[in-house]
Amino acid sequence: MNGLWDWDAAWAVLPELLLAFVQVTLIVTVLSTAIAAVLGLFIAILRMSVPKPIAAVITFIGDFIRMTPIVVQLLFAYWTFLTVEPLTIGIVVFGIHYSTYMAEVYRAGIDSVPKGQWEATTALSMSKRRAWTAVIVPQALRATVPALGNYAISMFKDTPFLLTIGVVEMVRAGLTFGGNNFRYMEAITLAGVIFLLASYPTSLLISRLEKRLAYNY
Amino acid sequence: MESNFEALAEAWPRILDGLWITLQLTLGGALLAMVIAVILGLGSRLRNIVLRGLCRAIMEFFRGTSLVVQLFFFFFVLPQLGLELPAMVCGILGLGLNYGAYAAEVVRGSINSVPTGQWEATTALSMSKSQQMIRVIFPQAWALMIPSLTNYLIHMLKGTAIVSFITLADLTYHTEQLREQTDTFFAYGVSLVIYFVIAYILTLVMNALEVRAKHRLGRGESLREALTPKTPETAAVEGGRKV
Numbered sequence: 189m190n191g192l193w194d195w196d197a198a199w200a201v202l203p204e205l206l207l208a209f210v211q212v213t214l215i216v217t218v219l220s221t222a223i224a225a226v227l228g229l230f231i232a233i234l235r236m237s238v239p240k241p242i243a244a245v246i247t248f249i250g251d252f253i254r255m256t257p258i259v260v261q262l263l264f265a266y267w268t269f270l271t272v273e274p275l276t277i278g279i280v281v282f283g284i285h286y287s288t289y290m291a292e293v294y295r296a297g298i299d300s301v302p303k304g305q306w307e308a309t310t311a312l313s314m315s316k317r318r319a320w321t322a323v324i325v326p327q328a329l330r331a332t333v334p335a336l337g338n339y340a341i342s343m344f345k346d347t348p349f350l351l352t353i354g355v356v357e358m359v360r361a362g363l364t365f366g367g368n369n370f371r372y373m374e375a376i377t378l379a380g381v382i383f384l385l386a387s388y389p390t391s392l393l394i395s396r397l398e399k400r401l402a403y404n405y
Numbered sequence: 406m407e408s409n410f411e412a413l414a415e416a417w418p419r420i421l422d423g424l425w426i427t428l429q430l431t432l433g434g435a436l437l438a439m440v441i442a443v444i445l446g447l448g449s450r451l452r453n454i455v456l457r458g459l460c461r462a463i464m465e466f467f468r469g470t471s472l473v474v475q476l477f478f479f480f481f482v483l484p485q486l487g488l489e490l491p492a493m494v495c496g497i498l499g500l501g502l503n504y505g506a507y508a509a510e511v512v513r514g515s516i517n518s519v520p521t522g523q524w525e526a527t528t529a530l531s532m533s534k535s536q537q538m539i540r541v542i543f544p545q546a547w548a549l550m551i552p553s554l555t556n557y558l559i560h561m562l563k564g565t566a567i568v569s570f571i572t573l574a575d576l577t578y579h580t581e582q583l584r585e586q587t588d589t590f591f592a593y594g595v596s597l598v599i600y601f602v603i604a605y606i607l608t609l610v611m612n613a614l615e616v617r618a619k620h621r622l623g624r625g626e627s628l629r630e631a632l633t634p635k636t637p638e639t640a641a642v643e644g645g646r647k648v
């Protein structure tokens with residue numbers, strides 16, 4: 189038990205970590221990314237379609253959410269909606285928090301669509317709605333796919349913050365195991381290794397995708 | 406409503422203590438991160454493949470394993486290896502290493518995007534390697550890297566909110582205490598506003614640094630010029646710049 193690394197402990201904790209990984213970490217990452225991607229686009233378009241003062245208010249709310257800790261937001265939502273499952277709260281809060289980042293990415297993407305495209309939609313007397321959905325958004329999205337991926341990865345690495353509202357994600361599972369067996373070494377190291385093994389290849393893929401999308405213009 | 410503010414007034418000294426812990430972590434972490442970022446960022450440009458590979462491996466390692474995992478590693482695992490560090494040191498180490506690795510990528514990228522002509526000029530002036538970097542390349546890269554570093558600084562501030570799990574009584578911890586006396590909305594509202602104000606001040610300071618860095622490169626107005634209110638005439642000549 190006194191050695192640096194105990195394989196028995198490692199094998200004992202690994203299934204628990206993987207279970208937490210599949211049941212919490214992956215689910216939160218996937219669902220929250222979906223929420224952030226949709227809500228972010230909605231915010232970005234809304235901000236460009238409403239009068240300036242209202243847009244300024246939306247921008248301020250976005251900045252406020254983006255510049256304050258997700259941990260405090262999680263706790264806030266947790267104590268406000270006590271009847272809601274913590275996991276659900278986690279998914280929604282992560283989704284909203286990251287949607288404010290995504291809105292910025294979309295804004296940049298929309299700005300990068302050449303002005304001529306807008307003029308073309310006017311020339312073809314398209315409705316506002318059709319101009320957005322058929323011309324602007326499809327072109328803007330192309331540039332935003334890699335950024336979306338990068339935020340998904342950073343959300344993935346932020347999921348341990350969920351332990352503040354009692355969700356048993358990987359780190360919480362590891363800490364519980366460590367506390368019961370007086371061995372934190374294996375549990376925490378393995379949690380880190382799992383994070384690295386999942387996030388590093390994904391980020392390599394995304395940077396390849398980024399290069400491909402960039403050169404195709 | 407009255408009792409909310411009474412509870413806040415009563416808890417205020419403790420909240421300030423918590424705020425101090427949060428600031429120590431943020432600024433301590435930022436200083437450590439900057440040192441690490443410069444070392445790793447420069448190291449990942451070396452010609453020696455072993456050193457370069459080592460720097461890249463360290464960067465990817467600390468970027469890929471989550472911040473919380475690293476904090477808990479320093480706090481829970483190191484004592485098991487016979488190295489017991491104070492919680493504050495664990496916090497600063499965790500934050501500094503994690504965000505240092507992110508910032509190293511920014512340092513590397515900014516140095517790479519300094520125009521080649523600048524490098525050629527330093528060779529033409531037969532500057533030494535360290536002179537090149539200190540006097541010509543880094544000051545230009547510094548102006549480029551500040552916006553990204555600001556983002557990571559805000560991330561670091563937000564990351565400190567987890568430290569109550571390594572026994573540090575920071576702002577978030579004291580907010581939790583305040584919640585027991587007031588309504589939830591009030592307690593977290595206060596806390597979020599405080600965090601937002603700190604983040605905003607940090608952003609302003611970093612923006613000032615950026616203005617200064619650019620001015621020293623001969624681009625844009627000086628900090629003093631930027632801060633003086635503009636009369637319509639001076640504003641007309643492109644932000645006070647002489648045309």
